[in-house]
Amino acid sequence: MTILIHPNDALVDDISPLPLIPACEHFAGSRHTLLKAFSIQSEYGPVFDITCDCEDGAASGGEIQHANMIVELLNSEHNIHHMSGIRIHGYDHSVWRQEIDILLSGARDNIRYITLPKAKNADQVEVMLEYIQQASQRYNITHPIPIHVLIETHGALNDVYKIAAMKPVQVLDFGIMDYISAYQGAITDNAMHSPTQFEHALIVRAKTEIACAAISSGCIPSHNVTLAIKDYQQTFEDAYRARNQFGFLRMWSVHPQQIKAIIKAMTPESEKIQLASEILLTAQQRSWAPISLNDKLYDKASYRYYWQLLQRAHLSGEKLSTDVQEQFF
Numbered sequence: 001m002t003i004l005i006h007p008n009d010a011l012v013d014d015i016s017p018l019p020l021i022p023a024c025e026h027f028a029g030s031r032h033t034l035l036k037a038f039s040i041q042s043e044y045g046p047v048f049d050i051t052c053d054c055e056d057g058a059a060s061g062g063e064i065q066h067a068n069m070i071v072e073l074l075n076s077e078h079n080i081h082h083m084s085g086i087r088i089h090g091y092d093h094s095v096w097r098q099e100i101d102i103l104l105s106g107a108r109d110n111i112r113y114i115t116l117p118k119a120k121n122a123d124q125v126e127v128m129l130e131y132i133q134q135a136s137q138r139y140n141i142t143h144p145i146p147i148h149v150l151i152e153t154h155g156a157l158n159d160v161y162k163i164a165a166m167k168p169v170q171v172l173d174f175g176i177m178d179y180i181s182a183y184q185g186a187i188t189d190n191a192m193h194s195p196t197q198f199e200h201a202l203i204v205r206a207k208t209e210i211a212c213a214a215i216s217s218g219c220i221p222s223h224n225v226t227l228a229i230k231d232y233q234q235t236f237e238d239a240y241r242a243r244n245q246f247g248f249l250r251m252w253s254v255h256p257q258q259i260k261a262i263i264k265a266m267t268p269e270s271e272k273i274q275l276a277s278e279i280l281l282t283a284q285q286r287s288w289a290p291i292s293l294n295d296k297l298y299d300k301a302s303y304r305y306y307w308q309l310l311q312r313a314h315l316s317g318e319k320l321s322t323d324v325q326e327q328f329f
Contacts, residue, residue: 003287007280007307007328010288011300016218018249019146019170020311022083023266024048025222026253029057031069038078040256046081047317048259051252053087054099055117063095064102071106083112085148090118097131104135104145113170115148118178122159122166125149129166146170148222151210152178160209164217171250172214176224179206192227194238198245211247222250229255239265249312267316268309276306276313277324284327 058066152175214221
């Protein structure tokens with residue numbers, strides 16, 4: 001009788017697997033838009049994250065009240081799937097430490113991740129990470145909170161490999177609008193939109209550097225928003241191009257109509273899911289030795305690729321075969 005070994009046990013290597021997190025991150029800042037996001041998440045299931053935005057969501061002078069409102073919602077019955085992170089203010093804003101204290105003391109385990117914007121260099125990120133760690137200890141939070149870092153300044157892009165290597169950085173986000181603004185008119189505003197955002201040399205450089213730095217350090221690169229916020233097709237095309245041309249594995253949504261477009265574009269195609277299923281089920285039966293399938297050779301390096309593909313499909317809510325569900329999930 002063949003003992004069936006799970007892929008996680010059979011396909012171990014020296015490279016740390018990338019975090020398994022949803023391909024879509026939906027931003028919302030007001031009580032109304034956050035309640036709408038929680039409602040959509042309840043309907044769609046745990047296939048996207050919600051980022052509760054303290055930075056752009058809060059009115060000037062109302063940052064403390066805004067953070068307390070987010071704590072209230074994170075602790076409420078609306079947060080069914082507990083898949084919500086926080087974007088706080090950046091290093092140069094006086095309120096970010098207060099936000100950390102309010103959020104960690106109030107919401108605790110209901111915070112899935114924290115996003116750090118506007119960093120000018122790796123040193124600023126390190127200071128913020130140290131404060132988050134100290135605050136976690138003060139409030140008896142024993143698990144490390146994953147950190148997402150926005151790369152949107154010259155200095156952050158210059159230090160992107162240092163930032164990606166910091167623990168517990170999990171995601172590098174590209175903030176295209178602030179990045180373009182930092183060029184003070186040298187990059188024109190049409191580069192915020194497609195197709196120029198995928199063609200302008202300085203934007204291509206930034207996206208390529210972010211994706212390479214993230215993946216080489218075991219992080220997820222997350223793509224910028226589509227500014228045509230209600231255009232499903234444009235959002236789909238941007239997400240598909242970001243995924244397949246630049247290697248981004250996640251993308252921001254800023255409108256409910258963008259969520260499904262991003263998930264669909266980032267999810268492996270059905271024929272690839274079927275191929276991956278066939279390869280992995282066959283390999284498992286052969287104790288993960290090399291196999292020949294349809295006159296093509298597959299080995300453990302191939303198996304790791306297709307196992308990652310299947311896991312992303314499962315995370316996106318794709319329907320997998322009964323055999324795959326039973327054997328692998």
